[in-house]
Amino acid sequence: MKRKRNSIRNHSAESALFLRRTLVVFLAILLAVGILISNLYYLQINSFDTYKTRSNANRISVQTVPPNRGLIYDRNGVILAENRPVYSLQVIANKTNNLTKDIERLTKLLSLTDRELVKFKSQNRYSRSFKAITIRDQLTPEEVALFTVNQHLFKGFSIQASLKRYYPFGNAFTHVLGYIAKINSRDLEKIEQRGERARYQGTRYIGKLGIERYYEDILHGQPGQRQVEVDSWGKVIRTLQFTAPTPGKDITLNIDINLQLKAQELLGDNRGSIVLMEAKTGAILSLVSAPSYDPNLFVTGISQKKYQSLLSSRDRPLINRATQGRYPPASTIKPQMALLALDEKVITEETKIKDPGWWIVPNSKRRFRDWKRWGHGLVDVFHAIEQSCDTFFYDTSYKLGIDRIEPFMRLFGFGEYSGLDIAEETKAIMPSRDWKRGRFNQPWYDGDTISIGIGQGYWTVTPIQLTKATAILARRGENIKPHVLRSITAAGETSTPVYETAPIIKLHSSRYWDIALKAMQGVTSKRSGTAYRAFGDAPYTVAGKSGTAQVINIKEDEVYDADKINERHRDNAMFVAFAPFESPEVVVSVVLENAGGGSSNAAPIARELFDEYFKNIHPIAPKSAPDS
Secondary structure, three states: OOOOOOOOOOHHHHHHHHHHHHHHHHHHHHHHHHHHHHHHHHHHHHOHHHHHHHHHHHHEEEEEEOOOOOOEEOOOOOEEEEEEEEEEEEEEHHHOOOHHHHHHHHHHHHOOOHHHHHHHHHHHHHOOOOOEEEEEOOOOHHHHHHHHHOHHHOOOEEEEEEEEEEOOOHHHOHHHHOEEEEOOHHHHHHHHHOOOOHHHOOOOEEEEEHHHHHOHHHHHOEOEEEEEEEOOOOOEEEEEEEEOOEOOOEEEEOOOHHHHHHHHHHHOOOOEEEEEEEOOOOEEEEEEEEOOOOOHHHHOOOOHHHHHHHHHOOOOOOOOHHHHOOEOOHHHHHHHHHHHHHHOOOOOOOOOEEEOOEEEOOOOOOEEEOOOOOOOEEEOHHHHHHOOOHHHHHHHHHHHOHHHHHHHHHHOOOOOOOOOOOOOOOOOEOOOHHHHHHHHOOOOOHHHHHHHHOOOOOOEEOHHHHHHHHHHHHOOOEOOOOEOEEEEEEOOEEEOOOOOOOEOOOOOOOHHHHHHHHHHHHHHHOOOOOOHHHHOOOOOOOEEEEEEEOOOOOOOOOOOOHHHOOHHHOOEEEEEEEEOOOOOOEEEEEEEOOOOOHHHHHHHHHHHHHHHHHHHHOOOOOOOOOOO
16 A cells, blocks of 8 residues: 655745735734724714713703792781791602612601502603602601611612791681692693793792782792712712702782781681771782681692592682672662762752652562661661661662663772782672673563662672772772782892772762762761661771672562571671771771671671771771761
């Protein structure tokens, strides 16, 4: 067998191959290094700003700093709405390790309630994962300490300090101040429409009712910003930059706390309202609606059960009766009716009619009864107002007609907004032919006018309208704007709004004012006056008018007996007055639902409030002897 011969190695060829391979590898390495250098250049030079921003975003947080809400004071400097420090527990979902387990552990640690858990889950479902969600508001000092000790176990959870609105006098000022509450979807829509989204960044609350709502723009302020460095847990390490927010402006109200608390005390358990106003300026000294409720319940979120109980209550505590309650004005408008009749020459100062206790519409058999069944005898305009004679005003209103009554009464503010700086107000109803046709598709009848003549029928008013109308009477036809705001304070400077007034009712003779006002003084100063019992011994002069408003119709042959009918069907007690008579300073309206006679129930309350005013607020005016 032949053996194979070994080939001789070609070293030069192998060397050349090695060099080629080495060159290829070198070029590949060079290319890779070039690509690496190119990427490094791109990342470090070209994209430096972009990646620096992204890097900072991981450790630098820009936070909106909400402004402190302006404070609210009464005219004496007593604080009515303040901001108290509170602590809340919040979580940012995308910064947690395991949100579900963390919540379970937190529930055991702080004893979270079922309501809190349901609320959190609902918010977490619809909130963005990087937005902070509040788990519990108003942590106690013990809860703050307990969580702080265990905070290392809860990544993404933190305690935030903030200021919470607080109303120290509870339900005494609810229907004046209103309240603030958390911003909801409807609020957000309105904020967007006004183009104020940036202004409300970081703000959780907004004025919902009353002064808090009406002056929201003044009380809210402007937000600031804070740049902070945070660690991987989201905990703030240091503040890098801070732009202070502009706090809301403080406001002072015309409300006097002593008169407000006195009015609330006088109303007691009654349903109704009291409004006390300066006759010369329109400044509201007291505005109370009863029953009321604690506005603090709404600040952090009222429970559904509690809210439902307020909403479904027969006493309707959520309604501001002073501005939204609608009542027949009853006999309180008889002075205005007399003014119109005098000015239209329907009656004169000497006109007298015989009152047998009833009045019949001409060419009709329908009788309209006087409150005094046996009548008042021979009555002129003075006695008709002093003794509240219905028969006199049945006859007067029939001769006037609704087409003259309706426009004249609107001059006193009936059927119109009062101008009060509280948004929750109704115009009530000043009826007319057109109104009835539009509402019921029926013509206007003479009987409708007769009822209007004594403030009954379709006519309704609000207590603030009654107060304004009485002030216009006291001012002899000069208009007035009721207002709660006294002044605004910002950066140590105080500004006071100016409210213009102007004559709106011009009569053919000033004597007509004298007649109506003198008759109103007789209501309180003459023994035959309906409110003499309440004011006969008052150390100051008063002009007033009582009213007893029917809530249900009483048949012609039926006798009204309050003890035999449902309490909710009993008459409303009404009373309006101003004092002193010679130079009016204050005007009051008192409305008590289903309380009975105005002179026996509402007038004594007005007397006590006037006593409080002249005893503690202003020196008592000298009293002149009344005409006999």
